[in-house]
Amino acid sequence: MRKWNSTGGKIFDCLNYVILILFAVCTVLPFIYIIAGSFATDAELRSRAFFIIPKTISMDAYEYIFSNGSLVRSLGVSVYVTIIGTLVNMFFTMTMAYPLSRRDLRGRNKILGLVIFSMLFGGGMIPTYMVVKGLGLLDTYWALMIPGAISAFNLIIVKNFFQELPKELEDAARIDGCNELGVLWRIYLPLSKPILATFSLFYAVGHWNDFTAALLYINSPEKWPLQVILRQVVALSQNVVAAGDRLDPNFVEPPAQTVKMATIAVGTVPILLVYPFLQKYFTKGVLLGSVKS
Amino acid sequence: MKLMKRALPVVVSSLLVAGITAGCSNNEAASTKSKKGGESDSNKPLDITIMMPSFDQELADENSTVVKKLEEETNTDIHLRWTPNDTYPDKFSITLASGDLPDIMVSASSYVKAAQSGEFWDVGKYIDDYPNLKKLNPIIRQNASINGTLYGIPRIRALGRNGIMIRKDWLDKLGLQEPKTTDDLYKILVAFKNDDPDGNGKDDTYGMTVSQFSGPWDNIQTWFGVPNEWGVEKGKLKPYFEFPEYQEALDYFKKLFDEGLINKDFAAMPPSKWYDDIQNNKAGVIVDVVDSAHRIEKELDKLEFGENSTAEQQEQKTFMTALGGVADPDGKKHYLPTSGFSNLLLIPKPAVKTEAELKRVLKFIDQTNNQENQRLLFHGIEGKQYTLDGNGYVVATTDKTVLKDLQDLNQFQTFIPEDLTIKPQQTPLREKEAExxxxxxxxxxxxPAAGLISETYSRMGAQLDQIIDDARIKYISGQIDKAGLKAAIEQWKSQGGDQVTKEMNQLYSKTKK
Amino acid sequence: MKDASSSLEAMSEPALIVKPNKRSALFQSLKRDKWLYLLVAPGLLYFLLFKYLPMWGVLIAFQDYQPFLGFWHSEWVGLDNFKFFFQSPDFLRLFKNTLILSFLNLVLVFPLPIIVALMLNELKNALVKRGIQTLIYVPHFISMVVVTSMTYVFFTTSGGYINEIVKNVTGHTIPFLTDPQWFRPLIIIQTVWQTTGWSTIIILAALTGVNAELYEAAMMDGAGRWRQLWHITLPAIRSTIVILLILKLGHFLDNGFEHIYLMSNSLNRSVADVFDTYVYYIGLTSGQFSFATAVGLFKSIISIILVLGANKLAKKFGEEGLY
Known part of the structure; x- marks a missing residue:
């Protein structure tokens, strides 16, 4: 690692630590408050503007959420859609980004133009729905994965990363008899671990947080992902909002405010746990080692 | 490359499917619908598809015992198309666009244009033939119509839901009576702020809590005699804010704000925080739907007696009282109603093709309003979803697998002429709310202009309303004065308000004849 | 949907344009790069199916589109929707508000993840570095509704923490939430809080591509920290930054409807109204798909001019650009 021993360097390092730690505290405190709030009572949430440890610990909000029979199943749906969906995303994105990173490919600019144009002009909700319907994807998990199989934004950035990889390796592989698939598989992908990790994370978080696609395309409640269920849990607990439309003879009022916070905790913590596993790939360069070997 | 092997067939086959099915969407509806029985086989069960919003995830389906029972009662074969309430407006538009229409669909706000173009049956002509439907409350009927035409059966809700809720114990402590007029209310608010109603020796209370939500202002100004949206003067419609009572009400609001009787930062307060202060011993008054009273009571009970206090403990003290409203300074009462309904059951013409079919569908809707069926759809089957206790109150089962058969079926209940369901056991406060x-x-x-829709308003209404609503808040907070208020009204007029008034008056004179 | 399938044909042409005299050359390159074309095919198919097949939807900007009439039977109204938009008495104010917010976003929000990533890159303690990274990306998962509601709790003049501090220092409160002057700063602060950590990830990924040998060589040459940053680190991630910037311009006029909507109120609306919220209010009353599409189209055209312009500029400075 690089070391800086001058006074200026030390001051900089100190400042750097202080600023970053302050920033980290600012970003995480509200989240801690949400977690703490999810274990508190509604009364405490109303009376204290901010706290990290609740005075009375209450599990009511979690009991209410987990009493929902669909929650565990929907968690399974979300995990499934996130994993398979991310694989689909990565497959489509990588296979398309690689040829497009080759400057000598005929028609490359036209395809890229097509991709960029599609970022700026969209047909809107109804036409897209018609396509999904026409393909027979309605009410299948594919409807949650295929219509967003490639993010043009991610594709272009991956393409750009591929372009930056040293060409010597590729040539060496070709001399060894690899075809294009081999070059992608043996050279590009292993060298792009940070990129694979980054975009897997982007796609995975996208799938995890998505509820609009499910609301539009999935009719069977047993196929709804977690986020849809959590939204409904919140909506149901806020009786004031739904009062005009929902007439539930058996309505038992849940702690509305803490339920809101607990749904955030339930919806966020599983995907947050993914990050540390992927993180090692962003922080370490892989290029050096592989170039040498 | 295993993935590729698996994904390619999917993509290729999807492409083929696209070629075949794209463009056929309009024919599908026609082909599925031909099986519908006409008059000739009227003994056969009526095949009926219903699209409606859902709130839960475990929903009644076609095997539900409750649905089966209703099918027997009404001689129908019911198919349910649930759509999460969250996305209902989108799905409504998509369903119209796809052409694959159900026989009955709950409306979304965008239905007006489609209705005016004849997409749905004009049921107003027919409902007088049905024993229940003909008793539809005329005010609600007018509210639910578009320019005099009723395009669906409204789902009835309480008309007089609005009211004012006050801390009873604070009133008692300060020796005050429930308010009768707006002046009484003002005095109570002053006392709640200055006279330490909670007796803790600290200056930590205020009068009335308000938020970004405009409801309280709309309610209170109606108490002052401001018309509901439109007033009639010399046989002509005039917007409510051009009546002198409006200025009177606004000055009252401003006084409340200036004297700190309402929360200063209300204009920024998200509606989700609105109830915090009254449930937290800080504010003593709130104006909203009157059935909130028992919810506030429950929260205050918890605050006073602890989270797990028993019903006996909670009955020791009553915190809240509720009123429908207060009278204007002259002692006259005028309250703001709700629309009295929540969306309509529409009957699309592409699905229900003939008058004979329409009549059978209407008969079905009428039958759902019989006392027996209302209770069936609302409570379920006695002995399964609910039992009756000694006093005849409903006790619902807690068994979720049994409740599933009932879940959200009340979404196609219209409650015409009235709600005939059995009430659960009530606290005195809840009984008062109902009264x-x-x-x-x-x-x-x-x-007076309910159900009239002007072309200009349907295009710019939200924008125009906002000019007036914003001006009201700015005036209350002191950001503008009377001249600014006037300027806002002029702005409203020039940006389309005058046009709206003109169009509304044309429609109004037409329906009067 | 017939138009959609024909547009599919039309769109697939440019990718494989064939001119008779170049037929053999094309064949040659097809043969040479057959694997590459095979690889690009699924993605291309995706774009044609899910992006171009529905693109007829853009045309409803020129219609009075009614879902039940469908595309074929809805009335064509020419430029009426655009006229309604441009002639709206609020247009100039909306445009100004939109531009100012977009500009602030570009200037203040966009560079921050780069700076934070570079700062993180200078941290020596790997544990601290990872810890900070994990913490700063958490806000991405908190919905805007919750963010704005917490903002109220912190900034309200009725007992909000920030205002309590302000009161103790200055003796009076500041109406952060209702004063139009404070609207934009609050929006920017919230955006920075919510997006910076998340956007840092991509820069960090780019930083892993920096060849460590270069640093070693620079150290031996006695290059200091700033020179290394300037001559090694920044050039290595420059092309990523340029791409991100160009792509960001593609959404230049998107202010985030939900965010603005939740933060605006009667007292600050003079600066809070932007295109996105305007479309919402106009569409609200009657489900005006056509009007929303027309405004979207207007924004898209501005975006495409910005993207192409920026791309050209980037190329002038020797960057690769988007393509």
Whole structure:
């Protein structure tokens, strides 16, 4: 690692630590408050503007959420859609980004133009729905994965990363008899671990947080992902909002405010746990080692 | 490359499917619908598809015992198309666009244009033939119509739901009576702020809590005699804010704000925080739907007696009282009604093709309003979803697998002529709420232009309303003065308001004839 | 949907344009790069199916589109929707508000993840570095509704923490939430809080591509920290930054409807109204798909001019650009 021993360097390092730690505290405190709030009572949430440890610990909000029979199943749906969906995303994105990173490919600019144009002009909700319907994807998990199989934004950035990889390796592989698939598989992908990790994370978080696609395309409640269920849990607990439309003879009022916070905790913590596993790939360069070997 | 092997066939086959099915969407509806029985086989069960919003995830399906029972009662074969309430407006548009229409669909706000173009049956012509439907409350009927035409059966809700809720114990402590007029209310608010109603020796209370939500202002100004949306002067419609009572009400609001009787930062307060202060011993008054009273009571009970206090403990003290509203300074009562309905059951013409079919569908809707069926759809089957206790109150089962058969079926209930379901056991406060809702119907101010929709308003209405609503808040907070208020009204007029008034008056004179 | 399938044909042409005299050359390159074309095919198919097949939807900007009439039977109204938009008495104010917010976003929000990533890159303690990274990306998962509601709790003049501090220092409160002057700063602060950590990830990924040998060589040459940053680190991630910037311009006029909507109120609306909220209010009353599409189209055209312009500029400075 690089070391800086001058006074200026030390001051900089100190400042750097202080600023970053302050920033980290600012970003995480509200989240801690949400977690703490999810274990508190509604009364405490109303009376204290901010706290990290609740005075009375209450599990009511979690009991209410987990009493929902669909929650565990929907968690399974979300995990499934996130994993398979991310694989689909990565497959489509990588296979398309690689040829497009080759400057000598005929028609490359036209395809890229097509991709960029599609970022700026969209047909809107109804036409897209018609396509999904026409393909027979309605009410299948594919409807949650295929219509967003490639993010043009991610594709272009991956393409750009591929372009930056040293060409010597590729040539060496070709001399060894690899075809294009081999070059992608043996050279590009292993060298792009940070990129694979980054975009897997982007796609995975996208799938995890998505509820609009499910609301539009999935009719069977047993196929709804977690986020849809959590939204409904919140909506149901806020009786004031739904009062005009929902007439539930058996309505038992849940702690509305803490339920809101607990749904955030339930919806966020599983995907947050993914990050540390992927993180090692962003922080370490892989290029050096592989170039040498 | 295993993935590729698996994904390619999917992509290729999807492409083929696209070629075949794209463009056929309009034919599908036609082919599925031909099986519908006409008059000739009227003994056969009526095949009926219903699209409606859902709130839960475990929903009644076609195997539900409750649905089966209703099918027997009404001689129908019911198919349910649930759509999460969250996305209902989108799905409504998509369903119209796809052409694959159900026989009955709950409306979304965008239905007006489609209705005016003849997409749905004009049921107003027919409902007088049905024993229940013909008793539809005329005010609600007018509210639910578009320019005099009723395009669906409204789902009835309480008309007089609005009211005012006050801390009873604070009133008692300060020796005050429930307010009768707006002046009384003002005095109470002053006392709640200055006279330490919670007796803790600290200056930590204020009068009334308000938020970004405009409801309280709309309610209170109606108490002052401001018309509901439109007023009639010399046989002509005039917007409510051009009546002198409006200025009177606004000055009252401003006084409340200036004297700190309402929360200063209300204009920024998200509606989700609105109830915090009254449930937290900080504010003593709130104006909203009157059935909130028992919710506030429950929170205050918890605050006073602890989270797990028993019903006996909670009955020791009553915190809240509710009123339908207060009278204007002259002692007259005018309250703001709600629309009295929540969306319509529409009957699309592409699905229900002939008058004979329509009549059978209407008969079905009428039958759902029989007392027996209302209870079936609302409570389920006795002995399964609910039992009756010694006093005849409903006790619902807690068994979720049994409740599933009932879940959200009340979404196609219209409650015409009235709600005939059995009430659960009530606290005195809840009984009072129900009384107030009934009593309020005597004092509600109808909107003379209800059900009239002007072309300009349907295009710019939200924008125009906002000019006036914003000006009201700015005036209360002191950001503008009377001249600024006037300027805002001029702006409203020039940006389309005058046009709206003109169009509304044309429509109004037409329906009057 | 017939138009959609024909547009599919039309769109697939440019990718494989064939001119008779170049036929053999094309064949040659097809043969040479057959694997590459095979690889690009699924993605291309995706774009044609899910992006171009529905693109007829853009045309409803020129219609009075009614879902039940469908595309074929809805009335064509020419430029009426655009006229309604441009002639709206609020247009100039909306445009100004939109531009100012977009500009602030570009200037203040966009560079921050780069700076934070570079700062993180200078941290020596790997544990601290990872810890900070994990913490700063958490806000991405908190919905805007919750963010704005917490903002109220912190900034309200009725007992909000920030205002309590302000009161103790200055003796009076500041109406952060209702004063139009404070609207934009609050929006920017919230955006920075919510997006910076998340956007840092992509820069960090780019930083892993920096060849460590270069640093070693620079150290031996006695290059200091700033020179290394300037001559090694920044050039290595420059092309990523340029791409991100160009792509960001593609959404230049998107202010985030939900965010603005939740933060605006009667007292600050003079600066809070932007295109996105305007479309919402106009569409609200009657489900005006056509009007929303027309405004979207207007924004898209501005975006495409910005993207192409920026791309050209980037190329002038020797960057690769988007393509």
């Amino acid at each position: 107030i809702q009934k009593e309020n119907e005597k004092y509600v101010v109808g909107n």
